[in-house]
Each structure stands twice: as structure tokens, then as C-alpha cells.
Amino acid sequence: MERVSWQPLALLLLAAAAAVASGTEVGYDGRSMVIDGERRLLISGSIHYPRSTPEMWPDLIRKAKEGGLDAIETYVFWNGHEPRRRQYNFEGSYDIVRFFKEVQDAGMYAILRIGPYICGEWNYGGLPAWLRDISGMQFRMHNNPFEQEMETFTTLIVDKLKEAKMFAGQGGPIILSQIENEYGNVMDKLNNDESASEYIHWCAAMANKQNVGVPWIMCQQDQDVPPNVINTCNGFYCHDWFPKRTDIPKIWTENWTGWFKAWDKPDFHRSAEDIAFSVAMFFQTRGSLQNYYMYHGGTNFGRTSGGPYITTSYDYDAPLDEYGNIRQPKYGHLKDLHNVLKSMEKILLHGDYKDTTMGNTNVMVTKYTLDNSSACFISNKFDDKEVNVTLDDGATHVVPAWSVSILPDCKTVAYNSAKIKTQTSVMVKRPGVETVTDGLAWSWMPENLHPFMTDEKGNFRKNELLEQIATSGDQSDYLWYRTSLEHKGESNYKLHVNTTGHELYAFVNGKLVGRHYAPNGGFVFQMETPVKLHSGKNYISLLSATIGLKNYGALFEMMPAGIVGGPVKLVDTVTNTTAYDLSNSSWSYKAGLAGEYRETHLDKAKDRSQWRGGTIPVHRPFTWYKATFEAPTGEEPVVADLLGLGKGVVWVNGNNLGRYWPSYVAADMDGCRRCDYRGTFMADGDGQKCLTGCNEPSQRFYHVPRSFLKAGEPNTMVLFEEAGGDPTRVSFHTVAVGAACAEAAEVGDEVALACSHGRTISSVDVASLGVTRGKCGAYQGGCESKAALAAFTAACVGKESCTVRHTEDFRAGSGCDSGVLTVQATC
């Protein structure tokens, strides 16, 4: 029996009487979601199913649950499910029903963000490129072609999930669903255009017609909110934000735990202290449901997975790293926070509340009271000074800068967002197969460029330079443009190409004469390269490549790619005037490369004889390489180190690991030189901080999920090296905790240390009191405590984890008797 149960509480209670025994009744009121009649404080985390493998899902979900999460949130990836119109894919990592079943089996709730426009640093924001072929189509506006396709897909997903009984009312895990994504931002840009308004109202009506029995949300939709929809917040902070109506709860759909990375960028890090601060502030200010975007970021496997210029890694600095490892101290510090918040669920959602600013609006005490109990938050938004705050009972509490203290009884501080009690882990990469010393044995095969250097017809001809996405249907990154011209005698020219990107290779008479790619940020660029024409017929062949399609912004599908209109010219080197304008010559077109048609990456039997052995060429553009390797033993995640390669695509046993580009060096940004968790975190502009990897390859390591590997049998890696590189340096590594460090601020505090994947602590290296210099993994003790070292060594060495209490007996030499105890162990 289906029930619509998004009405406010009173109606919901009536409906509850008719509830099916196994179903969960979901509704809401002005304070929170209401599940089976109870207000609930919910913590959720995003895990995108195609950014990992089904084999990884149970472990990721279990870790999320152990981290104190109630729910898993995911988008739905339309272009992955419907790669060609009405041809569907629900296999492997696109088995969405299996994903939700895993969530259910773990005893967790799920949040379904259908979109189906999802942004998400995903190719075209999840919209399949074939949509463009439908006449009259305009993305995300009020028009029949788009709305029809959107409804067809939404209905398909809803029906599939209903059939599998995945909605809460059916006994399934899904308690909320989302339609569209951050459309408010588009409406702003379009000046609240009428068609935009009609579209978003249409979205809400279409969604509500689906009868899913759980409420619908729209994120970042602060104006023109349609009826029967909950508007929610996205951002690094959501304490100052409140929903439009008072009868809907305050929900935070995206608390960004870090940031995504582009090929030209270093790594973004958002500190555990700052995330904890934002979460605590949110619940201080009546928050009721918060979702981490991302809890596990994962990997953009395959060419239609990432967004424009987005790296293959979508690590996001999330609490679970790209490979599924626990990232400490982020994971543990948030888990501690979840435990405290959960213990206050009742009073936060039912209590009366009072916010009192303490002398300055930066300092606020919020007191919740219920029956005879009370709970307090004290927040300090100063980024440079701690404050002393005296509560009603006369007790004074010191609250560090940019932090929130939580006192579940208004007496004892159970949590302060700036005080980390969890260990810090330093992840290390260890050689995968110790026995391989001489590297892998490679064979190679040239990509067959010849046909497009000659008179081969291509797919069609046109006397103009065409837009790439429309021409190729985004079936490949690559589109060939080729023309020819008759010339008398030998001459030198400059070949000038104006392109909207993203990358361009130019050949003249079969010889590579130039390569260029979009400089930071913008895709439009000009290539100018010297060329020589010979007497007779000359061929100009241009290969344009996209690197993920745009996923954000109003009318983003209007953003062109490729050599749209050019001009393409041959410029006289002496007079600098145009000798030939080729823009309207007869151009012949072909999407995709020969190796893509042959599916060389699958290493098919019929192609085996094509691979060449012997000395393999290095730094040769447009070359396929193949090697076999042994899978590293054990359970630790595996990565391939591709340093030395240029740009291309990598497969293992036929599975696409994504685009690689280790030759791309990340920009030098100011944020690499400052890191202070205090103060507003931003991913753009002046707020950037705590970046790492400036001037280093933006992505050197590529995840090889364990399920792609065969144990005890040879595994095959195939590379398509487009720019030229040296595969002989490729190696495999496993990633696990290498060093674990923790601190105890006071005598009586417990220090817990743990390795990962069954590894044990091999030594305790530092046990020091007072200020410790250096970083975890390379601490230099200041005041060594022999007693502490002995106690930790006895309790920890040989164990996977251990806990030791800081005692009075832990003393160091004179002048060292007090202060924080710091311990460092090696796994």
C-alpha cells in the first residue's frame, strides 16, 4: 500500500493508524523529520555508488555506520544508467537497487537525490549527451522535450526502487528524495525568468505525482519554493540559514568535507576542527538533519564520470579516503561529535530553546530545556581569540577561538570542536609486489593515425568547422577534423587554430606539429605552430579532445567544445597576414580513435599478435602499452603509480580506471603556505588554505579496486598514452596506515592507537610531554617520558590497536613535567 506521508505531523499521525506493519512512516514538522511518530536527529553522508565498486559498498557503508551516521545519501547518475536513449545499464557499479539494499542491510536510512540534473562534478551534471539530439531540447527549463525525458527517467528510477520495495513506507531505507539540484542558483542567473519558474514548479508537481511516500526536497532553492517541497541548505556552513517556512525542518544536504580537484589544482583540505565547528553550529541553531558531501568521494572511473577538467580522483578529503580507508583524525573527531549530539536528540528536538549572545554576536550560548533537564552549546566565532563564558550556574568555561563547546547537561563540556581526541593517521604507500625489482614487461602498439592523415573519408564532410559535442555525441573524447589543400612549391607558414578546447593536436602531412590544452580555468585558446607545406596536396589534420563536459551553471549545455567556426588559418610568417583561411574548406570528420573502435583496451585475442615486444618506445604520442602484473597480496587498497606518463586512459583487466595526466603539475597557490583551521573555509579566492601538492603532479596515483584484480593470476594493464610518456616507471603500491599518533591533554585521558587492515603496531617511537615538534610520522620528542614509552610499548607493540591511560607516573626530565602527552607509533 502506498501512502503519501509528507504532510505535517497531525495528518501524519492519522495516517500512521493505517500504516502497514513493516513500513516506516516518514513525515516532518517544523523541528525535524518524524519517523514512525518520533522526531529524529539525523546524520547522513554521501557515497556515490558509481564512484566505487559493489564489492567496496558494504565496507564503506559499515564504516559510515560505525562513524555514527544514520543515513547514506546518493545522487542518481542518469548518463550512466541510460548511456544511449532507452538503452539502460543497471549492472555492476550502476546496480542502484543493490546499493540501496546494502544500505538497508546495514540498518541505515537512505536519501535518494534523483536530480536527474546532479551537478556533482559529473559529466554534463549527469545529463546524457544524447538529450541534445532531441529537437527543441533545452536543459532544465520549461519545455516539453526536456520535461518529458526527465519525467520518463525519474519514473523509471522510482518504479525500479518501488519494485524492490526500497521506499520507507514499503519497509525500505529511503526516507527522503530530492528533485533537481541547486536550481535557485540558475534562477538567480536568469533573473527569475518565467520559464525557469514554471520549470521548477513543474519539477515539484511531477515529483509529488510519483507517490513515493516520503518527502521531496530541493537544495539551494531559497526563492520561489514550490508547495509540498522542503528547501534545504548546501555549503561549508549552514548555521545562519533557515528554511522558508516554519513548518519544515532545517536540513543541510551538503556540508562539503573538502573540495573536488581539477587537473591544474593542488589538494584541498578542510580540517576536522572546522567541519566539527560547522556541524555543531548547525545543531546549535535548530539543525535536524545534516549530510556530509562527501563522506566517501571515491573515483571517477571512465570518461563520462568526471566533470570538466576534474581529476580521476574524487577523494574530496572526505572522512573515508578515495580508497575507502578511514581518514584520521577527521573520521574519529566527527564520530565523537555524532555520539554527543545523539545523546541530546530528545532535548534538541523537543526542548524549548534560548539563544543568548555574550557581549558580542560572535559568542553565543544556546540553552535547550526540557522537563527538568537542560543542554547547552557555547559557540565562539572569533577566529583569533578564546573566550571565557560564564553560564547560569556561575561556572566559567574557556572556549577556544573558532570552536563550539557542547555541554549535554549545561555543566560538563562533553565535546569541543577544536579539541581532537582521535588519532592522526599518516597513510603510506608500500611497494605492491616486493619481488618485482626490474619493473614490468611492456609491449606496445601504435595507435593507427594513418587513415586520418590521408584521403580516408571519415564519417562525413562539411564546409565548416563544427561544434564537437554535437558532432561526436560525446561518444569519445576525440574528434578528428581533416582538410587538404593544393600548394605550389615548398613554404613555411604558421598554423593558427582558434578553439573552444579542451585540447588540440595538429598534424600536417601526417607529422605532429603542435599540441596545446586549455590553460587554467578557461577552455578557449589559440594554437600557433610553425608548419611546412610541400608542393602538391597537403593534409591538415586536427584532433580535438574534450576532458569531461561542463556540469554547472545556467545553460551550461550551450558551452561549446572543439574548433567551432575556427578560424583555422595558415599565416604567412613574413608578412603575418593570412595566406589561407581554411575555416570554410571541406572538412571531413570522424569521432573516436581507431583503437577505441577496436576496443584495444580489452586485449582481445584477435589483436594479440599486434602487440610488439623488444625495446619499447618512450615519449611517443598515441601509443598503446600493455603489461601483465601480479596483484599485491592482502586486503589493503591498491594504487598504480603512473608518474612518468603523459596523458591518457588506463585499464586493468578491461576495467576503466579513468583518465590519467600525471604530467600535469598543480598550480602554485597561496593556500599551500597557510593552514589554520580558525576562520571561514573557502575553496575559492582568498579563503583558500591548507592546500597541499602545489607544484606537484596533480594526480600521480590511480586506484585499482581489488575487485578489478585477480589473485594468483596475471593481471593486464593497458594504457593509451596520448601525449607521450614512459611506462617503464609504472609501479603498484598498497595504501595503509603507516604512522599513528595521538595526544592526551590531561592526566586521566585515554590514548587510543590503531593500525589498519590487520597490521600491527611494530614500535612506539615517541612518547613525549609538553610541546612536540614536527608532524605525525616525523615527530621529534621534546621531553621524552621513559615511563610512558615503556607503558605504550608494552600495551601496543604486536597489537592492531591499544588504549593507554595518561597517568601521573608519566614524567619526563625537569622542566617537562606538565603538558600534553604525544605518542607516535609505527604500523
Ligand code: GAL
Ligand atoms: C554543489 C553541488 C554538488 C557539487 C558541489 C561541489 O553546489 O550541488 O553537486 O557539485 O557543489 O562539490
